[in-house]
Amino acid sequence: xxxxxxxxxxxxxxxxxxxxxxxxxxxxxxxxxxxxxxxxxxxxxxxxxxxxxxxxxxxxxxxxxxxxxxxxxxxxxxxxxxxxxxxxxxxxxxxxxxxxxxxxxxxxxxxxxxxxxxxxxxxxxxxxxxxxxxxxxxxxxxxxxxxxxxxxxxxxxxxxxxxxxxxxxxxxxxxxxx
Numbered sequence: 695x696x697x698x699x700x701x702x703x704x705x706x707x708x709x710x711x712x713x714x715x716x717x718x719x720x721x722x723x724x725x726x727x728x729x730x731x732x733x734x735x736x737x738x739x740x741x742x743x744x745x746x747x748x749x750x751x752x753x754x755x756x757x758x759x760x761x762x763x764x765x766x767x768x769x770x771x772x773x774x775x776x777x778x779x780x781x782x783x784x785x786x787x788x789x790x791x792x793x794x795x796x797x798x799x800x801x802x803x804x805x806x807x808x809x810x811x812x813x814x815x816x817x818x819x820x821x822x823x824x825x826x827x828x829x830x831x832x833x834x835x836x837x838x839x840x841x842x843x844x845x846x847x848x849x850x851x852x853x854x855x856x857x858x859x860x861x862x863x864x865x866x867x868x869x870x871x872x
Contacts, residue, residue, distance in 0.1 A: 695863065696723045697758040698751055700776055700799075701744070703728075704765030707736040708845045709793045713760045714742075716852045722758075727751040729773055737764050748775035753782040758859050763794025763814065763844065771802035780805060784838070789862060791840040791855040793847070797821055800839075810834055811841040 697717045701710055710726075717724045728734045728744035735741050748770075753759070759779070761767060770776040780803035783790050792800055797813040798820065800806050807825035811834055818828040833842045833850040840858060842851035 695721070695758075695859070696725070696756045697760060698753070698756040698779070699724060699726045699760045699762065700748065700751065700770065700779055701726065701728055701734055701742075701762050702766040702769045702773075703735045704769060705734065705736050705762050706764035706766075706794055706845065707738055707740045708848065709762035709764065709796070710736070710742065711740075712845075712848045713762070713791070713852060713855070716856075717758075717760075720856060725751070725756075727779070729770075729775075748773055748779060751775070751779050753779055753786065753788070756783075757788060757862065758855065759783045759788065759790045760855070761790070761792035761796035761799050763792075763796045765795070767792075767795045767797075767799040770799050777803045787838050789838050789840065789855060789858040791851065791858075793842045793851050794844045797826070797841055801826065809839055810836045811839065812843050813841060814844055
């Protein structure tokens with residue numbers, strides 16, 4: 695199985711690295727896509743290597759999409775390729791997991807209407823303006839979508855994302871109608 699993490703400069707380190715290593719522990723192949731291949735610098739200066747550009751990312755090759763927070767989701771909202779990746783994941787019904795400011799990218803892609811989500815409280819109003827229902831919880835699962843508020847919620851976030859992924863693999867998962 696394969697997972698795709700999409701990000702850009704300004705990502706929140708823990709929200710990218712915890713999912714990355716947790717997914718590797720589960721035996722998944724994990725790729726990181728960014729506007730360009732190469733170094734991507736986090737909010738606190740940590741560097742990761744994007745092995746794909748967003749244009750090279752093919753959602754059909756992955757079972758899970760992860761969108762970390764920080765400043766990266768807002769920057770990615772201006773990239774047509776990032777919006778396309780998000781839309782294609784939602785169109786396929788595959789699991790999507792977004793944390794903290796990550797749901798801003800999903801909102802920009804127009805996929806949150808009538809969905810229940812959580813995120814960093816500072817973006818709750820922005821998400822509601824796109825038709826999402828905001829809930830202040832450590833994790834919210836709505837069909838194929840998993841969202842969480844921030845780094846403190848990472849354990850619940852990863853449990854929920856992995857539960858969805860396993861259910862899909864076992865054929866027990868049907869995406870909610872969007």
